[in-house]
Amino acid sequence: xxxxxxxxxxxxxxxxxxxxxxxxxxxxxxxxxxxxxxxxxxxxxxxxxxxxxxxxxxxxxxxxxxxxxxxxxxxxxxxxxxxxxxxxxxxxxxxxxxxxxxxxxxxxxxxxxxxxxxxxxxxxxxxxxxx
Numbered sequence: 001x002x003x004x005x006x007x008x009x010x011x012x013x014x015x016x017x018x019x020x021x022x023x024x025x026x027x028x029x030x031x032x033x034x035x036x037x038x039x040x041x042x043x044x045x046x047x048x049x050x051x052x053x054x055x056x057x058x059x060x061x062x063x064x065x066x067x068x069x070x071x072x073x074x075x076x077x078x079x080x081x082x083x084x085x086x087x088x089x090x091x092x093x094x095x096x097x098x099x100x101x102x103x104x105x106x107x108x109x110x111x112x113x114x115x116x117x118x119x120x121x122x123x124x125x126x127x128x129x130x131x
Contacts, residue, residue, distance in 0.1 A: 016073070018050035025042055026039065027085050043075065043115070046074065047119055048119070051071065068113065071112070071115065072116045076108055076112045079112070080108075
């Protein structure tokens, strides 16, 4: 690792900021007249954009594990900003701490890991040499 590269713990503030801003962007795009599967593009755009921000600032060594960790943090934060908006602003009478939300957390984490793994395959630095 070179001197200008840092580990994932030091890139954590950038992941938190990108996750919160991405969640707010997702909440905004839900209010637009375009609904449905197009809202997934918000997740894709924020994940790719946050990786590009970190890459162009030379803030993190781009190995597979760092990209998966960074992308998962951004994805989970985006989703939980949206969930907090739903439970505390749109429908405050709903209970937040339930078994259903506990299971939803694990599902969000699984989808975040899957999407971040795909993102890491897209942005990895090393090329596979086929023999």
